[in-house]
Amino acid sequence: MGKFEQRLKELGIEIPAAPLPRASYVPAIKVNNFIQTAGQLPLLEGKLMYQGKVGKDLTVEEGAAAARLCCLNCLAAIRNLLGNLDFLEQIVMVRGFVNSAPGFSEQALVLDGASQLLKEIFGSSGNHARLAVGVSELPHGAAVELELLAMLTLP
Helix, strand or coil, X not given: CCHHHHHHHHHCCCCCCCCCCCCCCCCEEEECCEEEECCECCEECCEECCECCECCCECXXXXXXXXXXXXXXXXXXXXXXXXXXXXXXXXXXXEEEEXXXXXXXXXXXXXXXXXXXXXXXXXXXXXXXXXXXXXXXXXXXXXXXXXXXXXXXXX
C-alpha cells in the first residue's frame, strides 16, 4: 500500500464506489501523465445527497459538505481507472460549480470543502489551482458539481 492509500486509511476516509455516468461520457480519462475527471455530483450509492441552491435551500457548510462528497466521487473515478490513488503526483486543478441562490457570492467557501479534503489526503501534493463559479442550475438540482485534473507519477 502506497502513501496516499495508507493516508486514507489513517484518516478513516472511505472512497465510495465510483458513480456510474448518467449520460454519454466516461467518469475519468487518462492522457499522457494527466488524469481528468468528469464533473461529479454529490452522490452516495446512487442517491443525490445535496440538492438545491446554496444560500437559499442549503447553508455554506452544507454546500462545503456537498463539495467534499463530489471530491470523494472524483477520487473514486480516478481510483476506478488507475486501481489506486498512489499514482497521483499532484492535484493540478479543481473546478467547482455551485448551484447558487440570487445574490449568493460565497462559492469559494463552498469549494473549500473539496480543497481541504485534498490537502488532508495529499499534503503538499494536494495544493491546486481552483475555479469556483456560481450557476443558476445544475444537473438533477445538485447543489455542487466538481471536476479534478491531476498529474500522475511517470513510470
